[in-house]
Amino acid sequence: MDISAITTALPERRDDIARLQLLSSSGRLPTVAVLGKYNHGKSTLLNALIGNEVFKVSDVRETVRVQAHESQGIRWLDTPGLGADVAGGDDALAREGNAREADIRLFIHAAGEGELDAEEQACLEALCADDECSSRQTVVVLTRMAQVDEADMAAILGALRQQTGDLPVFPVSASRYTRGTRENKPLLAGRSGVPELLAFLRECADEVTERRERSRRALGELLLEAVRQKRAACEAARGRLRKDMASRLAAFKHDYVDMRTRLRRELKGN
Template identity: 45%
Template structure:
């Protein structure tokens, strides 16, 4: 099995993804992501926002694409589907807010899309809400672990800095996530107003220029990171197949041993029966 997985990141087209999903049901996320990466470099780089409802994800994207109303913004649950906009050679993707519906459908849509489609994940958190809660921390640690294993970028974006009441919140969040180097503080509202009202100081306060610089660096190295990620996923899936092959061989040996044991038992039983028949025949002749 393991030998059927081509670990050359530039030649993965011979992979039967449907069969692979059947063989490794516990690695569906890796398989879906690899399938996305195998489509080639012609695909636009995908930047996706993730985070809780009403934390400023859609406003952030609207400011990035330069279209104030492109993604719906509201104080209630607004984004219920994965939506995208292509602008500036990038596919910008909005996702439903996490923990916004009781059934968990929004979470499933957002996290599945982030796992399979996103090249850069922006974990958005409103500074109005103080530190990250446990659900956000769990998600951040999961994304950080994926970044460590595959190189897929994570940027923590702290929004609504214009409404932040306690400056120590930023330091506290950095202490919560000491593993991440990428933390940006922005205000989409201040950025849009700064442009519309021609107020350079307000635009500078928004933090968007520094944020755009970080984004440009992340997007500039996207193809090399995707190649490394593809190689890492191929190796991880190959290891999964190798483990599956080892387990199958152990099962086969065990079955063979059971068969040999059953065969020996059968032969011993037959000898016993034949001996009994022979003894009775001998007794009858005596």
């Protein structure tokens, strides 16, 4: 399959084509990527999951490009926060990293923000639609749960589950987990929700090889069908062009014959 030719013919499918190239390569670790709004705790959560301060964490915007780290047999991707740059370039990088590289997507939402807003809902719906055809897994992670009291947390979780449907939802406190592990307080770390999320991610990682193969077959069929449709559209356009050219040529010939006839008559009359 000529990938460059397909990309030229189907520029709107460049993410699918890039994903298919990655799926066709071997030896790649399962990839977990975070996606969500700026300052909702994506980098902090990744550091907790990795068990080390790998990604920069700050109140100011730090993540402006896709960053990767390999640990525990997983490749972790930190992506720029959505909706924080006016030009939208960082949003494109975040979506591109998730569309092309991620096997498991963690959709991050801070508990204190309450329900998902319209932008987050649209993004999550797009991920779910992609999951169906790409055999990937999206997980909703409700961060900073320690900052919300239990009653409010229950209400937020109830509302969030109404918005997220059948997607798995994990409320976590990365700061509580980090403190518990650093200070050797297993009960504190255990109440953070992070161990449950880690266990779930390991189960998902074990399924990545099988999911990638299903995705590779589905993407290949999707792109082949897209190429067929593009070819059919080109053939139809070529047919219309030939018909139009034939019609124009016939009209030209008719006008030429008519003009020549009238000219001969005028010459005979003189």
